[in-house]
Amino acid sequence: MTDASDPNDDPFAALLRGDPVAPPTIHEASAAERAKENEMLQRAFQRDGRRTRRRNRLRAMRKSLKIYTIVIVFVAALLGVFWWQTSGSTQQRLLPTHELRDIRVVRVIEVTAADRPDPAGTDTEIRNQITNMNQWFRTETTADGAGVTANLRTVDRAFKLEHVTLLVRADLLSGSATPSLEVAQAMSSAGFTLGADEAAIVFIRIRPVSPICGESAARYAVVFSTACSSATAESASNSSRVAAHELLHVLGAVDERCAKHAGANGHVIDNPHDIMYAASSATAAPKSADEHLDPGRDDYWGITKAGCTDIAKLPLWVKAK
Numbered sequence: 001m002t003d004a005s006d007p008n009d010d011p012f013a014a015l016l017r018g019d020p021v022a023p024p025t026i027h028e029a030s031a032a033e034r035a036k037e038n039e040m041l042q043r044a045f046q047r048d049g050r051r052t053r054r055r056n057r058l059r060a061m062r063k064s065l066k067i068y069t070i071v072i073v074f075v076a077a078l079l080g081v082f083w084w085q086t087s088g089s090t091q092q093r094l095l096p097t098h099e100l101r102d103i104r105v106v107r108v109i110e111v112t113a114a115d116r117p118d119p120a121g122t123d124t125e126i127r128n129q130i131t132n133m134n135q136w137f138r139t140e141t142t143a144d145g146a147g148v149t150a151n152l153r154t155v156d157r158a159f160k161l162e163h164v165t166l167l168v169r170a171d172l173l174s175g176s177a178t179p180s181l182e183v184a185q186a187m188s189s190a191g192f193t194l195g196a197d198e199a200a201i202v203f204i205r206i207r208p209v210s211p212i213c214g215e216s217a218a219r220y221a222v223v224f225s226t227a228c229s230s231a232t233a234e235s236a237s238n239s240s241r242v243a244a245h246e247l248l249h250v251l252g253a254v255d256e257r258c259a260k261h262a263g264a265n266g267h268v269i270d271n272p273h274d275i276m277y278a279a280s281s282a283t284a285a286p287k288s289a290d291e292h293l294d295p296g297r298d299d300y301w302g303i304t305k306a307g308c309t310d311i312a313k314l315p316l317w318v319k320a321k
């Protein structure tokens with residue numbers, strides 16, 4: 001045990017006594033020691049650097065996590081809104097349900113996909129098909145008293161053929177499960193609108209993946225003019241018959257609550273000579289090229305059932321001149 005009060009142990013006391021004081025020793029580091037020290041310093045630096053980098057990484061991660069979270073929540077919200085907008089009754093939302101009694105005019109429109117030029121000669125072809133369609137309505141209704149035709153939008157006494165070029169490519173339309181709805185929506189996106197008293201017969205040169213010649217969506221009767229050269233399930237032998245068939249769909253044919261022989265999703269199932277006949281199964285007779293307007297007058301044209309719309313009485317029909 002050391003006695004702190006021992007004057008011999010106290011350097012200050014030794015100084016006061018005048019004892020000789022040993023000079024302080026200066027330790028010169030050897031080359032090896034310097035190298036070792038350097039190495040240790042180096043390591044400490046590296047450790048520090050690693051720590052700093054790790055800290056920075058963590059900080060960056062936390063920051064980007066925050067950004068990612070914000071982005072994910074935002075995208076999820078957008079998707080939610082989109083899903084809500086498109087789910088369920090898309091057709092009703094984008095193409096408001098129409099009152100058949102309001103339809104007084106049919107517009108004829110040639111629609112071209114963004115990547116398909118409008119070939120020469122189609123105007124004449126469409127004019128012929130529409131003229132044939134109205135001629136067919138006239139012939140089919142002369143037995144009722146006076147032949148009628150669909151009231152077309154006219155310019156200088158001739159019906160007006162309009163043209164709309166879409167912003168979407170043909171394959172996006174033809175690949176859809178509901179190509180007519182797709183066409184109607186694309187027309188709307190291209191700025192086309194129908195008035196409250198108007199319906200449209202649309203000719204478009206696409207061949208849908210589902211083998212159909214035409215399809216209707218709300219007030220749009222769409223004829224896929226390159227799709228059918230011969231009769232198939234939901235087809236007629238030419239575009240004028242397809243146009244008539246789809247226009248009748250637009251006007252409400254065939255209503256299962258009102259027609260005597262309705263079935264097959266809005267068609268008649270009794271007579272293959274009815275223009276609204278659908279040959280959809282192998283057992284059904286093939287659709288005839290010789291087609292007529294409700295020959296029995298008991299399904300959609302000239303019907304008298306209470307609470308049912310007789311398409312013959314709609315304001316669209318005008319007496320043929």
Ligand SMILES: [Zn+2]
Pocket residue numbers: 234245249266267278
């Ligand atoms: Zn049909």
